[in-house]
Amino acid sequence: MIFAKELGDTLRGALDGDRRVVLLGEDIADPYGGAFKVTRGLSTAFPQRVRTTPISEGAIAGISAGLALAGYRPIAEVMFGDFLTLMFDQVVNHITKYQAMYAGQATCPVIVRAATGGHRGYGPTHSQSLEKHFLGVPHLRVVAASLYHDPRVVFADFLGRDEPVLYVEHKLLYPQHLTLPVHGMVGDLIATSDCSPGMLPTIRLSAVPAAECAVSVLAYGYPALLAAKVVERLAMQEEIFAELVVPAQIAPMDWAPVLSSAAATGSVVTVEEGADGWSWGSEAASVLSRRLFGKLRRPVDVVASAPTVIPSSKTKEAAVLVGGAQIEAAIRRAC
Amino acid sequence: MNPVLVPTNDVNSEHGILVMWFAEDGAEVAKDELLAEVETSKAVLEVVAPVAGVLLHAAAKGTEVSLTEPIAQLFATPAERDAYAAARAAAPAAAPDGPRATAKAVRRAVELGVDLASLRLDRLITVKDVEAAVAVPAPAADLPAPLPGAPGRQRILIVGAALGATQVLDILAGSTTQQAVAIVDDDASRWGDLVHGVPVVGGAALISELFTAGAFDAAIIAIGRSPAVRARFRELCASAGVPLANAIDPTARIATDVRLGQGNIICAFCHVATGVRMGDNNFFSAYNSFDHHSVIGSDNASGPSVYTSGRVTIGSRIRFGTGIVIEPDVTVGDDAAIASGAVLVTSVPPEHAVKTKIVTTTVVPLRR
Numbered sequence: 180m181i182f183a184k185e186l187g188d189t190l191r192g193a194l195d196g197d198r199r200v201v202l203l204g205e206d207i208a209d210p211y212g213g214a215f216k217v218t219r220g221l222s223t224a225f226p227q228r229v230r231t232t233p234i235s236e237g238a239i240a241g242i243s244a245g246l247a248l249a250g251y252r253p254i255a256e257v258m259f260g261d262f263l264t265l266m267f268d269q270v271v272n273h274i275t276k277y278q279a280m281y282a283g284q285a286t287c288p289v290i291v292r293a294a295t296g297g298h299r300g301y302g303p304t305h306s307q308s309l310e311k312h313f314l315g316v317p318h319l320r321v322v323a324a325s326l327y328h329d330p331r332v333v334f335a336d337f338l339g340r341d342e343p344v345l346y347v348e349h350k351l352l353y354p355q356h357l358t359l360p361v362h363g364m365v366g367d368l369i370a371t372s373d374c375s376p377g378m379l380p381t382i383r384l385s386a387v388p389a390a391e392c393a394v395s396v397l398a399y400g401y402p403a404l405l406a407a408k409v410v411e412r413l414a415m416q417e418e419i420f421a422e423l424v425v426p427a428q429i430a431p432m433d434w435a436p437v438l439s440s441a442a443a444t445g446s447v448v449t450v451e452e453g454a455d456g457w458s459w460g461s462e463a464a465s466v467l468s469r470r471l472f473g474k475l476r477r478p479v480d481v482v483a484s485a486p487t488v489i490p491s492s493k494t495k496e497a498a499v500l501v502g503g504a505q506i507e508a509a510i511r512r513a514c
Numbered sequence: 515m516n517p518v519l520v521p522t523n524d525v526n527s528e529h530g531i532l533v534m535w536f537a538e539d540g541a542e543v544a545k546d547e548l549l550a551e552v553e554t555s556k557a558v559l560e561v562v563a564p565v566a567g568v569l570l571h572a573a574a575k576g577t578e579v580s581l582t583e584p585i586a587q588l589f590a591t592p593a594e595r596d597a598y599a600a601a602r603a604a605a606p607a608a609a610p611d612g613p614r615a616t617a618k619a620v621r622r623a624v625e626l627g628v629d630l631a632s633l634r635l636d637r638l639i640t641v642k643d644v645e646a647a648v649a650v651p652a653p654a655a656d657l658p659a660p661l662p663g664a665p666g667r668q669r670i671l672i673v674g675a676a677l678g679a680t681q682v683l684d685i686l687a688g689s690t691t692q693q694a695v696a697i698v699d700d701d702a703s704r705w706g707d708l709v710h711g712v713p714v715v716g717g718a719a720l721i722s723e724l725f726t727a728g729a730f731d732a733a734i735i736a737i738g739r740s741p742a743v744r745a746r747f748r749e750l751c752a753s754a755g756v757p758l759a760n761a762i763d764p765t766a767r768i769a770t771d772v773r774l775g776q777g778n779i780i781c782a783f784c785h786v787a788t789g790v791r792m793g794d795n796n797f798f799s800a801y802n803s804f805d806h807h808s809v810i811g812s813d814n815a816s817g818p819s820v821y822t823s824g825r826v827t828i829g830s831r832i833r834f835g836t837g838i839v840i841e842p843d844v845t846v847g848d849d850a851a852i853a854s855g856a857v858l859v860t861s862v863p864p865e866h867a868v869k870t871k872i873v874t875t876t877v878v879p880l881r882r
Contacts, residue, residue, distance in 0.1 A: 180578075387640065417617075418618045475879075
């Protein structure tokens with residue numbers, strides 16, 4: 180099944196298994212079933228608990244916060260992650276603050292799902308990966324969809340805890356098939372899963388064991404898929420061996436698997452589709468330089484998109500957003 | 515033959531479900547006749563025949579199909595269709611269980627005449643693997659035999675041919691009671707070498723065989739760095755019934771009322787004070803001092819200049835760096851690791867590392 184259907188199936192399971200779960204979002208009800216068809220069929224099966232809202236992300240955030248405070252488990256869909264900015268105040272000043280302000284007597288476990296990312300020719304305001312602005316917001320978990328993590332496991336974790344979560348779903352993942360590790364392999368790559376207590380698993384992929392790899396590549400979401408293809412091709416064609424490290428949760432980070440990989444390879448490249456500077460990769464570079472000072476052969480290389488507007492023209496867009504070519508060049512530099 | 519493609523410019527989907535075939539497999543269809551319906555994430559698409567012909571399905575009803583691959587083929591005649599279908603059925607399936615190798619490894623295997631299938635590796639084959647397969651191990655017949663040994667001396671087999679072996683050989687050089695007669699090492703490239711006149715006779719697998727043949731009396735494990743490896747070889751010797759011997763440098767001072775186990779290597783100028791109890795198979799470098807009534811476990815390894823006060827307890831499989839001082843009554847737990855320069859004023863639990871901040875030099879990688 181493609182990721183969009185796996186995710187829809189996950190949400191169906193959540194609605195089925197927990198009467199507190201409520202889905203909200205623009206145009207998520209049938210027959211349209213959401214812009215990316217993730218919720219198709221769900222409003223027919225659960226008409227009371229799957230509701231289309233007016234076009235107001237502010238309202239979606241506010242209604243979700245109220246529902247969560249009242250004991251429901253709202254899962255809000257943001258049709259385009261670009262409009263997460265309209266939720267920013269309620270996320271930063273309200274939703275993430277209640278639990279700590281009221282010493283746990285109030286909880287606000289809102290789950291926000293947002294379709295992010297470009298490469299679709301959707302232009303400057305429907306193609307961005309704005310999650311970096313949410314990284315480091317106290318008491319907010321930011322989790323990225325990936326083809327290496329079962330969304331059922333991820334949502335079971337969300338619904339089992341009382342913390343608010345932002346789940347970013349890169350649009351290009353929707354039509355792809357999940358590629359979960361099977362017998363320790365993903366395709367031709369060796370796959371291992373590392374997980375510190377209380378964290379979601381980090382998947383590590385490489386053609387040969389980590390100790391034989393020359394560089395660690397840290398990536399999440401769709402760029403992780405691009406990186407996996409580069410890692411596999413460089414290994415098979417040129418015996419340039421890199422280990423790809425794919426966390427599900429990107430803030431707060433489970434650094435243990437990253438440190439373990441980086442210590443083994445001595446060189447790190449980070450990849451993200453968001454705009455360059457003040458980013459996930461720069462935080463990773465900062466942490467790794469502190470934790471592994473003197474143990475890396477070279478500075479951490481941060482690969483990110485050009486810090487400018489994303490063009491609608493597909494050729495111009497490709498020149499701005501991170502693609503396989505930039506990842507490959509960075510891996511070659513880092514070996 | 516004409517392929518039947520799903521007509522779509524839906525950029526959000528790469529796959530769809532083949533909901534229904536309206537034309538049977540093998541049917542003769544006209545141009546623009548409705549053949550099938552495919553459902554994508556956006557829409558249900560009708561697939562029509564691009565030309566007239568005889569239909570060969572490439573996907574079954576209800577299965578997921580790629581939107582970039584043909585879902586069927588159209589042929590001019592039924593005979594052509596049947597021939598194609600038969601040929602496709604007869605084509606051998608690509609062998610997914612063949613050896614996986616990098617492109618470089620495949621080229622190298624051709625150069626060296628190595629059959630990749632013969633490597634039987636359950637992982638990605640690299641150039642290194644191909645080259646290793648070519649390297650012919652020295653035939654067993656060419657390996658040297660252990661030295662005969664002088665009468666009246668304990669004949670020693672040394673495990674490990676690296677620098678630890680030279681330290682043990684140096685200790686035994688002045689001995690009138692012990693003589694090294696052979697060395698074993700799992701690194702086949704060392705086989706046949708002489709280390710200070712003592713031959714490397716083969717791998718550790720030989721230990722049991724040589725002992726049964728009466729080639730030596732006791733073994734000493736001359737591996738200085740890794741307590742885990744020391745422990746592994748001690749267990750190997752124990753399971754083969756091979757006793758371990760101590761190697762004590764003549765300059766070491768062993769006091770009265772000391773009980774030593776077996777297999778301990780005690781290098782030059784060490785001091786083992788009165789009342790000390792020491793287990794088996796420790797490797798203590800030069801200038802180690804264990805003061806009175808300290809208790810020491812087994813399989814430890816130390817660098818030079820590790821000093822304990824009295825009544826210190828040291829567990830097993832501990833790795834000590836260089837220049838370590840331990841206060842009285844301190845206990846160091848099993849499997850701990852103690853960094854150079856540490857001054858232990860409190861006990862260390864098992865499986866803990868002691869890090870030091872007494873760094874007077876800073877080592878950084880070279881600029882490139």
